[in-house]
Amino acid sequence: MAEATPAPPAACEREFLEYSGPVAGMKYPVKVKYCGDCGTPIEYCEFYPNYEKCKKWLESNLPDEFGKIVSVKDDDGEGGGGGGGEADDSEKKKRQTRGGKGTVKAKKKSEPTGIKVGTSKRGKKKTITIVIGLASYDIDLKDAAKFFSNKFACGSTVQGEDEICIQGDVKDDLFDILPEKWKAISEDDIDDVGEIKK
Incomplete structure (x- = not known):
């Protein structure tokens, strides 16, 4: 019988991600709530180009989740006063707008030309x-x-x-x-x- 070769010393020193099992206090399976406007999980709506539409949809359809998201934003200091309009303008400049689902081009309505x-x-x-x-x-x-x-x-x-x-x-x-x-x-x-x- 052949003996198993030991792992090289470099491999033994590496740290690998180990699964520690289910998280205490978490109910499984995890139910993810999706936004009806952009189709992404609601915690990712802020990265969607039309975030204002997502906020309106959340406020009307999932008011509890909307309250949680707004309170988290206020704690982070994004929604607070003091700075006023300058902070909002710089935030809009920082946010990168991308193509894709968010920026759907409207088709031109033209008269039939023959x-x-x-x-x-x-x-x-x-x-x-x-x-x-x-x-x-x-x-x-x-x-x-x-x-x-x-x-x-x-x-x-x-x-x-x-x-x-x-x-x-x-x-x-x-x-x-x-x-x-x-x-x-x-x-x-x-x-x-x-x-x-x-």
Whole structure:
């Protein structure tokens, strides 16, 4: 039998995190309360860019927890008087605002500008059909591309913010299918722009 090799001396000197068991006075399983506005646990709401909205939601839905959080803030000295507006301004300057869920960009509401349908050459013999302008009718471009793929049995992709490329020359069929599928579109809104240079 082979003997177990002893651990190197450097490994014996390291301190590892040891689990000491459940904490006395804590009730398990721990129930975490989440904010309805930002979706994070309520103790992390202060790091959310729209903290004021979280405070309003907490005050109306969880007043006990709101009272605890506000009293903790006052003890830390953030909510106290004395300094007044200067402390609040410097706090806003220190807080870093980040993108993501907190800063959702509002979509621009624009009038429908019409739909442009054209073709483009891909290689020597291949043709693709390009549809521009569906997004101005509040049509989800991914769903529209999937619909075109199923309808024409070909590939279709979303290109850019307001453009769908369909493999094959299906331009003539689109004049009938678009008003039939989406009632907001009339045949007068669809323009044939011929060949589009890419």
